[in-house]
Amino acid sequence: MILGTEYRIEIHKWSEDSELSKNSWVGYCCCDLPLIVIADLDDEEHFHFDNEEEKDVYFKSSLRHEIIHAFLNESGLKDNFEHVPRMGHEETMVDWIANQFPKIADVYEKLGIL
Known part of the structure; x- marks a missing residue:
């Protein structure tokens, strides 16, 4: 559940998914x-x-x-970045949140503010 919307998570063969293969993505x-x-x-x-x-x-x-993308989409930020119209989100920001969130959550948990 992402902000009230249920997302399916699927594993696709890279060679059988045109979105993955044509864009050289690992996920979307x-x-x-x-x-x-x-x-x-x-x-x-x-x-x-x-x-x-x-x-x-x-x-x-x-x-x-990809879950960070889902949160941004469900928050109303699906197409909110003019400099990245094809993707909808600035990938550096998404990577930063995705990589740092476990560390942030750990600090919040230790402080009892989660």
Whole structure:
């Protein structure tokens, strides 16, 4: 549930999903369906990981990134960035939130303000 909207999370083969393959994406968020897609990281033709832990970390990071897009979409910020009309969100900001949120949540939890 993202701000009252239920999103499906699906794993798609990179080679069978035109959005992933034509854009060289690892994932995407489609608020119209609503759907979050992450590429099948077991596809060794497109992804290489030294071990399962590395793959798991990458999967979780990618999923956090797409969930941030979903939160922005559901907050009314779907197409709110003029400099990125195709994507709708500035990717640096999305990456920053996705990467730093676990650390922020940890601080909030330790302070009892979550």
